Amino acid sequence: MIADVVKNESKNEGKLKYGLFLGCNIPFNRPDVEQAMRKIFPALGVEIDDLMGQSCCPTWGTMPSIDIVAWCAVAARNLCLGEEKGIDLMTACNSCYGSLNEARHKMLTNPDILKSVNDILSKIGKKYEGRAKCRHVAWVLYKDVGLERIKESIKYTLDDITIAVQPGCHFLWPSEVYPDKEEDPFNPKVLRELCEVLGAEAPYYSKLVDCCGMGALRSTDPEKSFTLVKEKLECIKEELDADLIVTTCSSCLIQLDDAQERLRKSGKLNFSIPVLHYVQLLALCMGFDPEQVAGISVTPRDEIIDKIINKR
Amino acid sequence: MIEPEEGVPTILNLSEISEREREEEEKVVDIVREFGAENLIYCMQCGSCAAVCPLARVGFEWYNKKLIKALLLGLKEELLDDPTPWACVACNRCTEVCPRRVSPFEVMFAVRRMMVEEFAIPTLAIEGLRALYEYGHAVYMTGREARKKVGLPEKPPSTDSDEKALKDLKTILRNTKLAELGLIPMND
Numbered sequence: 001m002i003a004d005v006v007k008n009e010s011k012n013e014g015k016l017k018y019g020l021f022l023g024c025n026i027p028f029n030r031p032d033v034e035q036a037m038r039k040i041f042p043a044l045g046v047e048i049d050d051l052m053g054q055s056c057c058p059t060w061g062t063m064p065s066i067d068i069v070a071w072c073a074v075a076a077r078n079l080c081l082g083e084e085k086g087i088d089l090m091t092a093c094n095s096c097y098g099s100l101n102e103a104r105h106k107m108l109t110n111p112d113i114l115k116s117v118n119d120i121l122s123k124i125g126k127k128y129e130g131r132a133k134c135r136h137v138a139w140v141l142y143k144d145v146g147l148e149r150i151k152e153s154i155k156y157t158l159d160d161i162t163i164a165v166q167p168g169c170h171f172l173w174p175s176e177v178y179p180d181k182e183e184d185p186f187n188p189k190v191l192r193e194l195c196e197v198l199g200a201e202a203p204y205y206s207k208l209v210d211c212c213g214m215g216a217l218r219s220t221d222p223e224k225s226f227t228l229v230k231e232k233l234e235c236i237k238e239e240l241d242a243d244l245i246v247t248t249c250s251s252c253l254i255q256l257d258d259a260q261e262r263l264r265k266s267g268k269l270n271f272s273i274p275v276l277h278y279v280q281l282l283a284l285c286m287g288f289d290p291e292q293v294a295g296i297s298v299t300p301r302d303e304i305i306d307k308i309i310n311k312r
Numbered sequence: 313m314i315e316p317e318e319g320v321p322t323i324l325n326l327s328e329i330s331e332r333e334r335e336e337e338e339k340v341v342d343i344v345r346e347f348g349a350e351n352l353i354y355c356m357q358c359g360s361c362a363a364v365c366p367l368a369r370v371g372f373e374w375y376n377k378k379l380i381k382a383l384l385l386g387l388k389e390e391l392l393d394d395p396t397p398w399a400c401v402a403c404n405r406c407t408e409v410c411p412r413r414v415s416p417f418e419v420m421f422a423v424r425r426m427m428v429e430e431f432a433i434p435t436l437a438i439e440g441l442r443a444l445y446e447y448g449h450a451v452y453m454t455g456r457e458a459r460k461k462v463g464l465p466e467k468p469p470s471t472d473s474d475e476k477a478l479k480d481l482k483t484i485l486r487n488t489k490l491a492e493l494g495l496i497p498m499n500d
């Protein structure tokens with residue numbers, strides 16, 4: 001089966017081109033993350049296709065909770081949009097990354113599922129061959145663009161800035177389904193290296209791979225969700241005294257940014273650490289307009305942005 | 313039945329309840345296996361999945377290992393009212409560490425799928441499904457102003473701005489189990 005998967009890979013034929021898969025949270029809640037991607041990738045030599053007509057991946061609380069074939073069918077329509085153009089998708093949302101790749105893994109390892117999916121897709125004149133997959137923007141930056149090129153492209157460096165990294169669950173597990181894998185998914189290095197190449201410190205901390213408590217957990221039981229995120233934030237404060245939290249997941253971004261403010265308002269937290277998605281941090285370092293690439297947050301960011309750009 | 317020793321707190325006696333429910337026609341194990349948790353019978357209750365599960369960490373009742381034990385014992389009714397499967401963040405830490413390739417995540421979601429059939433589905437999930445069908449996105453369309461503020465067009469290049477694509481998505485959804493369940497209105 002694995003051999004089949006490899007044989008089926010989309011060939012990007014030397015040029016770097018990806019379908020920008022947006023999902024729901026990024027275009028509607030955090031469009032500054034979308035804008036950051038639209039700025040940095042062309043500047044780094046990566047062409048973006050809009051994947052016109054894309055939809056929700058589908059996210060966990062929707063089709064995956066109803067039926068496996070239904071989940072895979074919605075995912076496959078999205079994957080087809082890339083496959084028809086001979087390109088892979090890329091996303092900055094871990095949930096999309098997880099849902100699309102788990103669905104693809106199911107379709108590639110279970111011919112019955114793929115057949116049922118293609119029966120459904122035939123009603124709209126589509127067929128999923130299993131070639132197109134979804135890459136994560138952090139891996140595209142790390143592997144395809146490369147640390148050297150990132151280093152050459154930045155205008156501002158992050159000297160004297162300590163970053164607490166938050167890769168997020170669906171960047172790591174289940175490693176079996178992902179096109180790119182950390183050497184040790186319980187001690188991930190990619191995001192740390194991506195931050196270090198910008199000149200920052202990005203040390204290990206004991207809750208680095210802990211869950212932020214977003215998603216289903218937060219909608220089911222906000223109290224329990226805030227317990228998790230509070231523990232994580234306190235660990236970041238105590239062990240690193242970080243200037244900034246940087247994540248590769250839009251859900252973690254929203255949770256760490258928004259829940260932090262709620263905890264402060266209810267008197268449960270007495271400090272503030274700004275949060276950015278990695279593509280936003282890179283866009284800032286490359287000199288793009290902070291209003292456009294990092295203009296939406298609940299926890300204030302002005303000070304850190306000022307420090308990066310004006311070295312105050 | 314063996315009486316617990318003095319001082320041992322009364323706990324939910326899973327074996328006793330399972331005795332009661334063994335008579336049920338369709339075994340719950342078979343139902344959840346049908347819904348995607350094929351490997352649950354290989355669980356050896358080692359607890360690795362519970363050790364890494366955020367739900368177990370913050371005190372949800374039926375976290376992965378305990379849920380699997382309950383299912384293997386044949387419990388069903390006790391589980392239908394519990395929110396735990398709907399709190400699963402699908403992180404798959406459990407899948408990564410399970411030495412028996414059970415994929416406890418799949419068990420959590422298979423139980424969700426079983427609950428859906430019994431209409432034990434949270435309102436928020438229904439809202440998400442409705443939004444997915446109506447717009448192709450599972451979030452409310454509130455972000456237009458924010459998009460303009462950061463210099464983007466009001467609508468993303470998704471089903472939100474592509475009628476044909478939205479129609480295609482609806483066709484797909486109408487040909488899945490979602491339509492059979494009748495959870496949301498699914499007009500053309």
Ligand code: SF4
Binds near residue numbers: 362
């Ligand atoms: S890790 Fe696997 S074998 Fe161990 S208790 Fe969990 S499901 Fe069972």
Ligand code: SF4
Binds near residue numbers: 361375401403417
């Ligand atoms: S996927 Fe669900 S059951 Fe498994 S560790 Fe994550 S939250 Fe727990």
